[in-house]
Amino acid sequence: MKKPEPVQVIKQRRDRALDALVSSVPYATFLGVRFDRRGDELTAVLTYDEKLIGNPMLPALHGGATAAFLELTATIELAWSRLWDDIEGGQIDADALTPERLPRLPKTIDFTVDYLRAGLPRDAYARARINRSGRRYASVHVEAWQDNRTRLFAQATGHLLMPTKDG
């Protein structure tokens, strides 16, 4: 029987692939979004910053920043789920993965955000669920919260166009 790989090797390979994916989007860096990984599950974290504030008198997170955060979460989750299969299946070598060599990101067709309550001036979290992922189209739902996982401050549904293999 083949000996399983050391845990650190697996972890590093997956984290490197995720890093390459997220760092390929400049807007994620601008907003200050990073991704926590537990196995294949991702949680997006929007680190609080003053430039994310919409109304300084409340103060509340800007709805546009919230929408961008949710959309990024949807896009990265979808790209990650494909990348995960390719890396685990050995089709893509994670060690050779650079931003230039990454598969292209899915394109958003439409995105609808529900603003459920004001975003507070602190970190926000989001998780995306892929409800359907076909060869061409995908439907993704995203939930975002701050202090309590059950008290969502925004949710969104979007349709995305999957990139073709030849770009």
Added chain:
Amino acid sequence: MRTVARNLDARQPPTLSRCPLPLRSRKTRLAPSAPRRHDWRMTDVRAKVAQQFIEALPHCRALGMRVLSVGNGVAEIEMPYDTRFVGAPSTGVLHGGAGSTLLGPCGGAAVMSHPGSPSVTATLDLRIDYMRPATPGQTIRARAECYHITRSVAFVRADATDGDRETPVASAAGAFTVAEQ
């Protein structure tokens, strides 16, 4: 709910240096008996409040937004191209999220400037359709129109264009709250 503006009348006046909005003067404040809907005297004040409001929002400033015009339920805002807002560096195309950040406040400003609207509004939902990638390097301009308003909800349509004004890069539809005064 995402609050775009708030009613200042009910609060203690904040210090002017911290306050992005001009406090309504006594002259412009509506008397309790005055009709709220379609009071055209308020139009200029509303437009000014909406413009100053948008330009004071930290996130809108961070994205370099500029209000071109606002009034009578229509608002136009532009946002210059910036490599920091790019979604895919290989193409240089702006991230869609930057588009929602432009279309959202544009819709809010349209609602605030509508003659039948109070100065308080929050986004209930916003749907954005991405029709084509924006041409890299070009300024994005959004135009929003509040086409219907009831006592509790304002309905908004918006378009975003780049250098090619004929074919929009994105369009949006949203519902905003209308607070009781």
